[in-house]
Amino acid sequence: MPSNASMPTRPYVLAECSWREVGQTPYEVAVLPWGATEAHNFHLPYATDTIQCDAIAAEAARRAWERGARVVVLPTVPFGVNTTQLDIPLTLNVNPSTQLALLTDLALALDGQGVRKLVLLNGHGGNHFRQMLRELQPRVRLFLCAVDWYSCVDPRPYFAEPGDHAGELETSVMQHVAPHLVRPLADAGPGRARTWRVGGLREGWAWAPRRWTQVTADTGVGNPAAATAAKGAAYVDAVAERIAGLLVELQALDPDDLYA
Numbered sequence: 001m002p003s004n005a006s007m008p009t010r011p012y013v014l015a016e017c018s019w020r021e022v023g024q025t026p027y028e029v030a031v032l033p034w035g036a037t038e039a040h041n042f043h044l045p046y047a048t049d050t051i052q053c054d055a056i057a058a059e060a061a062r063r064a065w066e067r068g069a070r071v072v073v074l075p076t077v078p079f080g081v082n083t084t085q086l087d088i089p090l091t092l093n094v095n096p097s098t099q100l101a102l103l104t105d106l107a108l109a110l111d112g113q114g115v116r117k118l119v120l121l122n123g124h125g126g127n128h129f130r131q132m133l134r135e136l137q138p139r140v141r142l143f144l145c146a147v148d149w150y151s152c153v154d155p156r157p158y159f160a161e162p163g164d165h166a167g168e169l170e171t172s173v174m175q176h177v178a179p180h181l182v183r184p185l186a187d188a189g190p191g192r193a194r195t196w197r198v199g200g201l202r203e204g205w206a207w208a209p210r211r212w213t214q215v216t217a218d219t220g221v222g223n224p225a226a227a228t229a230a231k232g233a234a235y236v237d238a239v240a241e242r243i244a245g246l247l248v249e250l251q252a253l254d255p256d257d258l259y260a
């Protein structure tokens with residue numbers, strides 16, 4: 001590259017920045033996207049959760065950056081909690097305790113480097129960061145918060161049947177952000193999920209992790225048949241806009257004055 005190469009086109013994506021840009025930019029808010037590597041029916045790739053999280057983090061950061069927020073998206077962690085899918089080949093589990101160890105190391109690294117806020121952007125249903133943030137927050141000055149990207153905008157107006165895993169929502173989002181990695185929907189299984197025999201678990205007020213291969217034959221939970229790239233684009237637009245608003249607010253937030 002010539003030495004007069006200008007700023008990268010995405011100065012809010014750390015993986016694309018050099019020390020020159022990083023040294024000159026007063027980054028205030030870091031975003032750590034966190035995905036998983038697991039089967040997503042027959043039509044979506046194993047990196048689905050990672051690709052979605054990565055794309056949504058970058059799009060939200062782009063919008064926040066254009067509104068003056070100095071946001072930086074960190075590299076997406078590609079390994080999630082998949083303890084009850086280990087009978088599916090090449091599902092790559094990391095345990096919650098390992099996640100906490102990694103998160104602690106990264107937060108301690110950032111702490112004192114100028115960034116004052118860290119947003120965990122989660123893209124996988126098996127990852128849960130709240131208890132980790134409760135444990136970690138007293139150890140760092142960094143303000144910590146967590147968002148599940150798929151929970152910040154109600155999907156029901158966008159999809160006939162959003163589904164839970166490789167269903168209409170996730171398939172539509174992938175058709176929008178990584179269409180070259182989506183197989184024809186004719187290749188997909190129906191994503192039919194068996195229900196718990198126990199009433200409290202079925203109704204959702206009792207909880208246990210699902211044993212994936214007993215729940216679904218194709219690894220999907222939710223029918224992808226009605227997915228379209230246009231639905232995915234509309235939903236990603238709404239989600240990115242909402243997260244961008246959060247990032248802009250966090251930019252202005254004084255971590256010592258959190259409450260109105």
Ligand SMILES: [Zn+2]
Pocket residue numbers: 040048049123124165166170
């Ligand atoms: Zn997924």
